Amino acid sequence: MRVFLITGANGGLGRAIARAFLAEAETNQVWLGVRSQRADAEALAAEFPGRAHLVTLDVTDRSAWDATVTTIREAHGRLDVLVNNAGRHEDSLLATMPPTAWSGVLAANLDAVFHGCQAVLPTMIGQRAGRIVNVASISALLAPAGQANYAAAKAGVVALTQSLAKEVARIGITVNALCPGYIETEALAGMAPERRTAALAQVPMRRFGRAEEVAAAVRFLASAEAAYITGAVLKIDGGIL
Amino acid sequence: MNSEPLRPELLAELKALLVETLMLQTPAAEIADDQPLFGPGGLGLDSVDALQLVVALDKNYGLKLTDAEAAKGVLQSVAAMAAAVAKKSA
Numbered sequence: 462m463r464v465f466l467i468t469g470a471n472g473g474l475g476r477a478i479a480r481a482f483l484a485e486a487e488t489n490q491v492w493l494g495v496r497s498q499r500a501d502a503e504a505l506a507a508e509f510p511g512r513a514h515l516v517t518l519d520v521t522d523r524s525a526w527d528a529t530v531t532t533i534r535e536a537h538g539r540l541d542v543l544v545n546n547a548g549r550h551e552d553s554l555l556a557t558m559p560p561t562a563w564s565g566v567l568a569a570n571l572d573a574v575f576h577g578c579q580a581v582l583p584t585m586i587g588q589r590a591g592r593i594v595n596v597a598s599i600s601a602l603l604a605p606a607g608q609a610n611y612a613a614a615k616a617g618v619v620a621l622t623q624s625l626a627k628e629v630a631r632i633g634i635t636v637n638a639l640c641p642g643y644i645e646t647e648a649l650a651g652m653a654p655e656r657r658t659a660a661l662a663q664v665p666m667r668r669f670g671r672a673e674e675v676a677a678a679v680r681f682l683a684s685a686e687a688a689y690i691t692g693a694v695l696k697i698d699g700g701i702l
Numbered sequence: 703m704n705s706e707p708l709r710p711e712l713l714a715e716l717k718a719l720l721v722e723t724l725m726l727q728t729p730a731a732e733i734a735d736d737q738p739l740f741g742p743g744g745l746g747l748d749s750v751d752a753l754q755l756v757v758a759l760d761k762n763y764g765l766k767l768t769d770a771e772a773a774k775g776v777l778q779s780v781a782a783m784a785a786a787v788a789k790k791s792a
C-alpha cells in the first residue's frame with residue numbers, strides 16, 4: 462500500500478494528479494485536500510470508494526496540516542507521497558499591487574509548502590522513505606510582468622525544493638519541483654480570447670498542456686523508477702523556455 | 703538527571719538504534735556510553751543525523767525533543783540519551 466496526499470485537489474491539476482495515482486495501483490490510498498470548493502473532488506472520490514478520501518485542508522493553516530497528517534496516520538499508519546499542488550495567483554503590477562495580494566499569494570504558494578513539508582517530514586523520516594513533489598510554475602523561471610508576487614512565491618518553492626532535497630537525501634526522501642506552463646484547467650478558463658491567442662503564440666507547440674500531461678510527471682517523480690531524482694526542477698511547458 | 707544507574711540493556715538498545723537509524727559503519731559494541739556523538743573524538747554525526755535521532759527517539763520511546771536546546775542536551779552521548787529515556791518512563 463502507498464498513501465498519497467494531494468493539496469488543492471478540487472482543482473483541475475489536483476484532480477488529474479489524484480486520478481493518476483488512483484489508476485496506478487488498486488492498493489493506492491489517495492487523500493484529496495480541499496478548501497472552499499469540494500464538489501469535483503467528491504465526484505472523483507465517489508468513483509473510487511474506499512480508496513479516495515476528502516480532507517479539509519487550508520494549506521496556509523499549520524494546525525490544519527498537523528490535523529491532516531494525524532488523520533492519515535491514524536487511517537493507514539504511513540504517508541508516502543505529498544504533492545503540494547494548491548496555489549493561486551492574483552496578478553497586478555507591483556507599483557499598484559495591494560499588499561494583501563503580495564502576502565496572500567506568498568502565503569498560499571510558498572508558506573504553504575513550508576508548512577506542508579514540515580508537517581510530513583517526521584513521518585517520512587521515521588519511514589526513512591518519502592516523496593515530495595511541489596507544483597511551482599514556469600513563472601518562477603520567467604518572472605513575467607504583473608506576477609511579481611506569484612513569480613517570487615514559485616521561485617521560492619523552487620529554492621525550498623532544492624535546499625530541502627539536500628537535507629533529506631540521505632534519509633531516502635526525494636523532493637522535486639515541477640514548473641508547468643499554460644495548462645488547460647479552470648485557472649485558464651477565464652482568460653479573455655485575445656489573451657489566449659497571445660499566450661498560445663508564446664508556446665512553440667502552439668497548444669496548451671493537458672492536466673494529465675502534468676499528472677504523468679508527478680506520478681513518475683513519485684515512483685520507484687525516480688528514486689535517484691531529487692532537487693530536480695522539471696518544466697512542462699510545450700517549449701516556452 | 704536520573705540518579706539511578708543506567709540499565710545496560712537500554713544502553714545497548716540505544717546503540718543498536720543509533721547504528722541502524724544512521725547506517726553507521728561503527729559496530730554498536732564499539733560505541734562507548736559516554737562517547738560524544740558530535741564533534742572531535744566523537745562519532746562524527748551531523749545535523750541531519752540529529753534530525754533522524756530526534757524522530758527515532760520519539761517513535762521508539764515517545765521522547766519528544768521539541769526545541770533545539772533540549773535536543774542538544776540529550777544528543778550528547780548514548781548515556782545522555784538513556785538518561786532522558788529513563789527519566790521519561792520513570
Ligand SMILES: NC(=O)c1ccc[n+]([C@@H]2O[C@H](COP(=O)([O-])OP(=O)(O)OC[C@H]3O[C@@H](n4cnc5c(N)ncnc54)[C@H](OP(=O)(O)O)[C@@H]3O)[C@@H](O)[C@H]2O)c1
Nearest residue numbers: 469472473474496497498519520547548598643644646648
Ligand atoms: N493551470 C496552469 O496553467 C498552471 C500553470 C503553472 C502552475 N500552476 C499551478 O498548479 C497548481 C494547481 O493549479 P490548477 O491549474 O489546478 O488551478 P485551480 O483549478 O485553480 O486549482 C487550484 C486549487 O488550489 C486550491 N487552493 C488555493 N488556495 C488554497 C489554500 N489556501 N488552501 C487549500 N487549497 C487552496 C484551490 O481551492 P479553492 O477552490 O478552495 O480555492 C483549488 O482547488 C497551482 O499551484 C498553480 O499555481 C497552474
